[in-house]
Amino acid sequence: MVTFRELLPTLFKHDFTREVIDRVVNKKTIGNYLLGSDQGGEFVVSYVGRSDTDLNVELIQRLSPRYRKFRFTYARSVRTAFETECRDYHRYGKAHQLDNQKHPDRPDGTSYQCPFCDYLNR
Numbered sequence: 486m487v488t489f490r491e492l493l494p495t496l497f498k499h500d501f502t503r504e505v506i507d508r509v510v511n512k513k514t515i516g517n518y519l520l521g522s523d524q525g526g527e528f529v530v531s532y533v534g535r536s537d538t539d540l541n542v543e544l545i546q547r548l549s550p551r552y553r554k555f556r557f558t559y560a561r562s563v564r565t566a567f568e569t570e571c572r573d574y575h576r577y578g579k580a581h582q583l584d585n586q587k588h589p590d591r592p593d594g595t596s597y598q599c600p601f602c603d604y605l606n607r
């Protein structure tokens with residue numbers, strides 16, 4: 486169960502540093518994230534991702550000077566995290582505009598489909 490106090494940080498963009506990640510992102514949580522930069526007050530998204538096991542660890546592994554800001558949300562299930570990542574991937578311009586080189590993969594051991602395209606059926 487995620488409390489309001491834990492949800493609050495998900496409303497904001499944060500500096501993408503290890504110290505901030507450890508302060509605001511719970512360990513061993515399923516969730517989604519957006520990496521990007523602040524351009525004139527606007528959060529510009531360059532990478533979308535998820536973790537099915539530990540969002541905190543995933544974000545620390547992604548640390549790079551290329552990204553200055555991040556946002557995140559917790560997910561209720563692996564399936565929700567997958568579908569949210571698909572939504573973000575399509576919303577923010579897919580591989581054309583994102584650093585993501587390909588469509589999100591489905592979680593290991595599942596046959597979930599992208600709700601927005603048939604890429605995973607091919």
Ligand SMILES: [Zn+2]
Nearest residue numbers: 599601602604
């Ligand atoms: Zn898709």
